[in-house]
Amino acid sequence: MTLRDAFLRQATVCPQLGSPFMGQLCGLLADMLDSPGPVFERMRAWPGDVSAAGHSVPLRLCGALHGLVIDGTAPELAAVYPPNQTDDDALRRAVLAAISTHETRIQAWLDNAPQTNEVRRSTGIIAVGQWLSNRCGLPFNLLELGASAGLNLQWDRMALDLPDVRFGPDDATLRLSPDWTGPLPPQAPVHVTRRRGVDLSPLSIADEGDVLRLRAYLWPDQPDRRARTDAAIKLAHKHKPEVAAGDAAPWLERVLQDLPEGEITFIYHTIAWQYFPQETKERCAAAIVAAGARATENAPLAWLGIEADDQKPGAGMCLRLWPDDVTLNIGRMDFHGRWLIWTPPS
Incomplete structure (x- = not known):
């Protein structure tokens, strides 16, 4: 599975599991993958299976972004995250800005697989x-x-x-x-x-x-x-x-x-x-x-x-x-x- 397909797959699966926002976010990220910067370069060169059945690269990135929201590190991103409502353009701009601004932290989060302990x-x-x-x-x-x-x-x-x-x-x-x-x-x-x-x-x-x-x-x-x-x-x-x-x-x-x-x-x-x-x-x-x-x-x-x-x-x-x-x-x-x-x- 390609990296883009992995994000698109999550864009389909997440709403089925009750998360329309994750569907929106993963769909937008699938179209951002050609963006410049070390985070996107690393994901594009990821070795092995990037899908949810393998290394879960989309969920690693989404978890990193959510972490920035939860602890208040990225207030501009938090402003377009639930419970707030936002359109695609505003969410896209905020996500790209957060990835650029907090590159070091996001890279560290990409090192580890997701652990929800559901x-x-x-x-x-x-x-x-x-x-x-x-x-x-x-x-x-x-x-x-x-x-x-x-x-x-x-x-x-x-x-x-x-x-x-x-x-x-x-x-x-x-x-x-x-x-x-x-x-x-x-x-x-x-x-x-x-x-x-x-x-x-x-x-x-x-x-x-x-x-x-x-x-x-x-x-x-x-x-x-x-x-x-x-x-x-x-x-x-x-x-x-x-x-x-x-x-x-x-x-x-x-x-x-x-x-x-x-x-x-x-x-x-x-x-x-x-x-x-x-x-x-x-x-x-x-x-x-x-x-x-x-x-x-x-x-x-x-x-x-x-x-x-x-x-x-x-x-x-x-x-x-x-x-x-x-x-x-x-x-x-x-x-x-x-x-x-x-x-x-x-």
């Missing part, structure tokens, strides 16, 4: 967690791959509000209410004994720059996503997540050496697997399968992937269970967790 993806994790708890009746040992700031390691502290029923704590400060299709998950108590994650470049909720990155990659005309993320950050300050820095493969090989007795080890990742190098994917899968071969009824293993696949709409929810080594396509979910189609086995 909190509503916990919708699918909660549903599967309820199902697993009902099936196994054991506490959870949580392992998240691509955990970012660890916000979705707290899914058991969130509430899933569905018509006439709530899953999760009654006093939960963070409540998720997706459009739900299908039967309801079973009601089952959930207890987590340990929660750990790994990320190549984890973000710290104690670092103001990292928190800015989390907020900047949320789309400017979606304040509800910002509110949920801020609530999850507040929750994480109270219960600090344990997220290791490094490649997922050696970390997973190490932590899976022993499956704790009397617990279900629950591995999961949400819209992260596609960004792993092929060698990392192969080593992670091999480590999980090897651990699955050692799983027992009293030390079971579950592997949930909520990831893009060759079907539409949204992302597939694939659950693999040991000791029986059963693979279940348990549902589909919107990439931002706005809706979920639940299709558990009978």
Whole structure:
């Protein structure tokens, strides 16, 4: 995919995910790519896959621009960003001026892939967690791959509000209410004994720059996503997540050496697997399968992937269970967790 096509693709996809402004911005940026300057030159010469399935170059640039708006560095740009309304010409002028004026900072943001740590993806994790708890009746040992700031390691502290029923704590400060299709998950108590994650470049909720990155990659005309993320950050300050820095493969090989007795080890990742190098994917899968071969009824293993696949709409929810080594396509979910189609086995 060419760089221009990558921006045009985001211009189409973002409105479908509820962000007309991002559609407008990416469409304009697609027509600016021949502009002079180091930022545009770097993007034009970008090695590898520039699309959302690869290095996500359009979202890197959009996140950098939004960051300038959030922290007040570029007031002229903020004046044409939501909640303000603007026309294409005014937005184009402000964006070009911001890229020229803040070139060094934008270059630094281009160095790193976007990390939204989308909190509503916990919708699918909660549903599967309820199902697993009902099936196994054991506490959870949580392992998240691509955990970012660890916000979705707290899914058991969130509430899933569905018509006439709530899953999760009654006093939960963070409540998720997706459009739900299908039967309801079973009601089952959930207890987590340990929660750990790994990320190549984890973000710290104690670092103001990292928190800015989390907020900047949320789309400017979606304040509800910002509110949920801020609530999850507040929750994480109270219960600090344990997220290791490094490649997922050696970390997973190490932590899976022993499956704790009397617990279900629950591995999961949400819209992260596609960004792993092929060698990392192969080593992670091999480590999980090897651990699955050692799983027992009293030390079971579950592997949930909520990831893009060759079907539409949204992302597939694939659950693999040991000791029986059963693979279940348990549902589909919107990439931002706005809706979920639940299709558990009978």
